[in-house]
Amino acid sequence: MNRPATAAAAGAGRRKPWQRRLAIGAGIFASLCILGVLAMVLTLAYEWGQPAADAEGRACCWEENATPEWTAGVLGLRVPETATDRRAGLHSNVQYDAVLLTFTVSTAEADRFLQPLLREGAQMARNRHPEEPGYTRSDGFTHLGLPEPETFTEGMRITSVCPHEAKTPESDALGLCANIHAHEFQPGTTRVYIWAGSDAPLQKPPT
Numbered sequence: 001m002n003r004p005a006t007a008a009a010a011g012a013g014r015r016k017p018w019q020r021r022l023a024i025g026a027g028i029f030a031s032l033c034i035l036g037v038l039a040m041v042l043t044l045a046y047e048w049g050q051p052a053a054d055a056e057g058r059a060c061c062w063e064e065n066a067t068p069e070w071t072a073g074v075l076g077l078r079v080p081e082t083a084t085d086r087r088a089g090l091h092s093n094v095q096y097d098a099v100l101l102t103f104t105v106s107t108a109e110a111d112r113f114l115q116p117l118l119r120e121g122a123q124m125a126r127n128r129h130p131e132e133p134g135y136t137r138s139d140g141f142t143h144l145g146l147p148e149p150e151t152f153t154e155g156m157r158i159t160s161v162c163p164h165e166a167k168t169p170e171s172d173a174l175g176l177c178a179n180i181h182a183h184e185f186q187p188g189t190t191r192v193y194i195w196a197g198s199d200a201p202l203q204k205p206p207t
Contacts, residue, residue, distance in 0.1 A: 062143060065205040066090035071101045074203075075196055076163075076175035080109050085191075087146070090205065091139040097202040098139040099176070101194045102146065110182050110190040116170035117161045117180070124157035124182065141193060149181035149193040157182045 071088035072079050079086065083103035091098045105113065114124070131150040136142040141149065149156065162177040176196035184190045 060138070061092050063090040063092065063205055065207055066099070067205065068101060068103065070205045071099050074099050074175060075101060075178065075194065076173040077101070077170070077194070079103055080105050080113055082106070082109055087141075087144040089143055090202065091143070092201070092204075093139070095199075097198045097200075099196050099198075099202065100139075100141060100144065102141060102144065102191060104189060104191045107184050107188050107190045110184075110192055113192065114159075114180065114182060116168040117166060117174065118159065119161075119165050120167070122159070124159040124180075127153050127156040127158055127181075140195075146191075146193075149183060152181075152183050152185075155184035155190075157184075 066089050068079065068086035068088040071090065074090075079101070080103075083105050086103040087100075088102070089100045091100070118124070127150065130153045131148065133147075133151055135148050135151050137148060141147070149158075158179070158181050160177065160179050161171070161174065163174040164172055176198055178194050178196035180195075181193040182190050183193070
């Protein structure tokens with residue numbers, strides 16, 4: 001008497017092929033939805049954490065007492081006495097140390113300062129491949145409250161110099177190879193940016 005009921009139950013327990021495929025498809029869809037949600041959560045967590053991480057990275061590894069006078073001494077440069085808005089920094093990390101020096105002078109004074117550092121016949125180039133506005137770097141001038149010079153094109157001249165490349169006392173006194181940007185941000189007025197890196201650790205400024 002129980003055989004028909006048992007057969008019916010067994011038949012109900014067996015799914016047809018299209019039912020099995022539907023169940024498998026539903027399981028895959030649910031798994032993909034879960035993975036999508038997890039990916040979204042991870043992405044949001046990363047983006048939310050980025051500003052704090054970037055701010056921490058920009059604040060890291062800067063020496064507090066790297067004055068413009070001390071930095072000019074490390075670079076072996078004499079900043080023009082007429083220079084204003086002098087700023088400087090020393091950034092140290094496990095790979096290299098970087099010294100930064102910037103100041104504002106008249107364009108004529110900037111030319112008198114830079115010319116003895118250039119190789120004979122060398123001319124400063126234009127910035128033909130600028131970085132996007134807002135570009136920053138962990139060892140850059142953003143730390144000094146200035147836009148990075150690589151973002152400017154109008155009125156910008158760039159060069160790189162190393163000690164003894166020019167036959168001048170200024171070139172012989174230069175202590176490190178340096179990247180130099182000269183930005184005439186208004187007619188007759190130029191801000192000079194000097195960035196120099198050293199693979200060997202530099203002596204830290206006095207406290």
